[in-house]
Amino acid sequence: xxxxxxxxxxxxxxxHFDAVKDxxxxxxxxxxxxxxxxxxxxxxxxxxxxxxxxxxxxxxxNGEDYEFRKSYYDFLEFILVEFRPILPESIxxxxxxxxxxxxxxxxxxxxxxxxLQARIAELAEQIREFLEQVEKNTxxxxxxxxxxxxxxxxxxxxxxxxxxxxxxxxxxxxLNKILDVNNHHSxxxxxxxxxEYVNQKRLVFPDERIRxxxxxxxxxxxxxxxxxxxxxxxLTNELLPLIERIRTESTILSGWIDFLKNPFRxxxxxxxxxxxxxxxxxxxxxxxxxxxxxxxxxDDVILEDENVELxxxxxxxxxxxxxxxxxxxxENFFEWIMNELKHEFGTTDTxxxxxxxxxxxxxxxxxxxQEAEQYIITNQAQxxxxxxxxxxxxxxx
Amino acid sequence: xxxxxxxxxxVEDLMKGKFLLSSEKAFTTLxxxxxxxxxxxxxxxxxxxxxxxxxxxxxxxVTNETLSKSISIFFAILCYELDRDGKNFMDQLQxxxxxxxxxxxxxxxxxxxxxxxxxxTLEDTEKRKTLIETMRRRNIVERTGDDRFVFTPAYKVFTDxxxxxxQKKRAERELKEAEKQIxxxxxxx
Numbered sequence: 193x194x195x196x197x198x199x200x201x202x203x204x205x206x207x208h209f210d211a212v213k214d215x216x217x218x219x220x221x222x223x224x225x226x227x228x229x230x231x232x233x234x235x236x237x238x239x240x241x242x243x244x245x246x247x248x249x250x251x252x253x254n255g256e257d258y259e260f261r262k263s264y265y266d267f268l269e270f271i272l273v274e275f276r277p278i279l280p281e282s283i284x285x286x287x288x289x290x291x292x293x294x295x296x297x298x299x300x301x302x303x304x305x306x307x308l309q310a311r312i313a314e315l316a317e318q319i320r321e322f323l324e325q326v327e328k329n330t331x332x333x334x335x336x337x338x339x340x341x342x343x344x345x346x347x348x349x350x351x352x353x354x355x356x357x358x359x360x361x362x363x364x365x366x367l368n369k370i371l372d373v374n375n376h377h378s379x380x381x382x383x384x385x386x387x388e389y390v391n392q393k394r395l396v397f398p399d400e401r402i403r404x405x406x407x408x409x410x411x412x413x414x415x416x417x418x419x420x421x422x423x424x425x426x427l428t429n430e431l432l433p434l435i436e437r438i439r440t441e442s443t444i445l446s447g448w449i450d451f452l453k454n455p456f457r458x459x460x461x462x463x464x465x466x467x468x469x470x471x472x473x474x475x476x477x478x479x480x481x482x483x484x485x486x487x488x489x490x491d492d493v494i495l496e497d498e499n500v501e502l503x504x505x506x507x508x509x510x511x512x513x514x515x516x517x518x519x520x521x522x523e524n525f526f527e528w529i530m531n532e533l534k535h536e537f538g539t540t541d542t543x544x545x546x547x548x549x550x551x552x553x554x555x556x557x558x559x560x561x562q563e564a565e566q567y568i569i570t571n572q573a574q575x576x577x578x579x580x581x582x583x584x585x586x587x588x589x
Numbered sequence: 590x591x592x593x594x595x596x597x598x599x600v601e602d603l604m605k606g607k608f609l610l611s612s613e614k615a616f617t618t619l620x621x622x623x624x625x626x627x628x629x630x631x632x633x634x635x636x637x638x639x640x641x642x643x644x645x646x647x648x649x650x651v652t653n654e655t656l657s658k659s660i661s662i663f664f665a666i667l668c669y670e671l672d673r674d675g676k677n678f679m680d681q682l683q684x685x686x687x688x689x690x691x692x693x694x695x696x697x698x699x700x701x702x703x704x705x706x707x708x709x710t711l712e713d714t715e716k717r718k719t720l721i722e723t724m725r726r727r728n729i730v731e732r733t734g735d736d737r738f739v740f741t742p743a744y745k746v747f748t749d750x751x752x753x754x755x756q757k758k759r760a761e762r763e764l765k766e767a768e769k770q771i772x773x774x775x776x777x778x
Contacts, residue, residue: 341677349672441679444748445672447755448665452701455708460661461750462652463727464606464636478726481719485655485710 201248204241211237215251216260216268220276224257275328277336280366283329286322287370287379290315294386305399312405315386316412322379323416326371330423330431333363337435349449353442356435364432371424380420387413507547516551517584525552525559525580526568542570558583593618599626604634606653608728608743609645619645643742644728659710659720660729664747666705670695682740682748689736692717 205212214233218225225233230251234242245251251258260268269275293315300308340355347355373380390413394406451458515532522528529548533540545568552559562579569575593599595615602609609616619626623640630636630647637648671678674695693714696705705711710720721738724730730738 437679438677440752441672441677443755444679444751445668447751447753447758448668450758451661451751451754452665452669452704455658455662455665455704458754460654460657461746462648463657463660464604464647464649465651465653478719478722482653482656482723485659485719 196248201250204244204248205250208237208239208241211239211241212250212268213272216265216272219259219265220274224254224259225251226257230258273331273335275332277332277363278325278329280329280363280370283322283325283367283370284379286318286325287377287382289318290322290379290382290386293318294382294389298389301393301397305402308402309405312402312409316409319383319412319416323419326367326420326423329363329367330426333359333367333431334426337431337438340438341434349442349445352438353446356439356442360432360435360439364427364435368424368427368432371420371427373420380424383413383416383420387417505544509551512548513551513554516557516582521581521583523581524566525549525582526566526577528582530568540570542572545570545575552580552582556584593622593625595619602728603630603638603645603647606647606727608741608746610728610741610743611643616645641742641745643745646743646746655710656723659708660724661747661750662704662708662711663717663720663724664744665751666699666701667692667695668748668751669701670699679748682744686733686737686739688734688738689718689721692721 211233214237215225215230218229218233222229231242245258249261250264252261259265293311297308297311297315300311336355336359340352340359369375370378371380372378373384375381387410390406390410394403394410397403397406512532516522516528519528526545526549529545530540532548533544537544551557560581560583562581564579565576566579567574567576595618598615599609599619602615609619611617611620620640623638627638630638635649639646639648668678668682671681696711696717699705710716721730725732725738727743728741729743731741732738
């Protein structure tokens with residue numbers, strides 16, 4: 193099999209990038225590229241390029257389907273900045289790898305120098321990989337959150353709530369834990385421990401070549417530490433508040449929708465009732481409106497037939513007038529009414545008092561208002577009334 | 590006795606049912622003398638002072654239910670419509686300037702139109718304008734132009750209410766689910 197020139201492969205990728213990108217997106221969505229889909233994409237881009245994908249070892253067969261070889265997949269992922277979200281559980285594995293290598297470096301520092309160098313190099317490699325995974329995940333999470341916030345697909349609040357909770361619970365919080373330098377079981381804490389050890393060794397290790405290896409590892413760790421802090425800050429300062437806000441917003445909306453199902457049955461926030469205001473206040477118009485509006489939303493009123501028999505009183509004006517005339521002159525008209533009512537009904541009812549008081553307007557009575565005032569008390573109220581003297585026309589006092 | 594500065598503003602504004610906002614001088618005085626005012630309102634008027642970092646307001650046992658209900662429905666529909674419009678309503682309430690025309694468009698075209706028409710304080714343009722004016726007097730909105738306004742942080746009283754309601758409903762649903770599960774287990778036993 194002949195070796196293809198790298199520049200030929202790169203030129204192929206450049207010339208047919210649209211087809212490559214479509215195939216990459218297909219694999220991202222479906223997990224692999226079905227044969228028919230592959231043929232359809234290649235046909236759509238109108239070129240005879242099927243063989244090159246396999247000759248250049250860009251694609252490989254996987255059962256009936258095709259898929260990108262890992263190197264190309266990673267490369268495309270990197271240049272398209274479209275990283276798959278990596279489960280924090282996968283990143284967590286670096287803890288044991290780094291821990292094992294670190295333990296072996298410590299324990300075997302007096303063993304063969306070759307193996308020590310190899311372990312230091314491998315530790316550096318693992319740390320680089322770990323950092324890359326963290327950075328990829330942070331970038332992906334950031335783009336997911338921003339997409340969710342922009343809500344270009346107009347997904348409904350339930351899906352939004354679900355997605356926000358999903359990213360927080362399964363990705364952001366666990367990743368944050370991995371980067372928490374105060375957590376003794378985190379990778380960040382382990383790296384700090386490694387950095388401390390490496391810092392000493394780069395100065396005191398007897399072999400110069402190994403010292404240089406430690407020195408390189410130390411600077412890598414310093415750089416990684418800065419990058420982890422930056423990523424951690426993105427997570428805690430930007431990503432978490434952003435996505436937490438989306439989650440809160442969706443929860444609030446679900447609360448509003450619950451409320452709107454039956455707004456008049458649910459108790460709303462208490463608000464102070466204004467009860468003192470003046471007629472000349474500049475807000476009087478709105479006070480009045482607000483006051484009347486409180487009667488506009490009314491609960492259902494159920495009217496029931498009252499079975500209580502009401503006492504019926506038929507006012508016989510002529511009879512009362514006759515009584516009054518018979519007793520003239522009356523020195524105190526209201527006192528006379530009260531006595532009449534007490535005598536007849538045993539009680540003094542305001543309605544009856546008003547009815548009888550109308551006798552004062554009878555034309556054949558001579559009414560004399562006196563200056564003195566008095567209080568009379570009925571069953572319902574107290575009244576301040578004038579003293580009225582009544583006599584017949586032409587009759588001497 | 591020497592009262593703190595802005596005492597009269599604090600008492601008058603709060604007694605009018607207004608939200609005192611952190612952007613106001615009187616709020617700083619109130620915050621500094623929080624305990625004094627808490628006791629003052631309780632002893633003098635039997636009112637409870639509620640304070641957050643952004644606003645303060647008074648509460649009594651007698652509340653203006655109609656106003657509270659109208660404002661809650663107003664926010665509920667506005668948030669719902671903003672979300673339907675593809676907007677983040679929390680950002681909108683916090684940072685956006687609204688105009689009456691936009692509000693009208695949302696309320697006239699909402700799928701909750703039956704509820705809008707059944708709520709006397711929201712049923713037409715004029716009533717909605719009055720409600721917004723009432724909210725202005727209570728410091729829930731601030732006017733920025735003839736027909737333009739922004740919401741003050743006091744809107745959070747209502748969004749917090751919705752948040753608590755959702756959490757309560759979720760807890761109820763979870764409890765129901767748990768009870769259902771227990772019943773299934775008991776039946777299986």
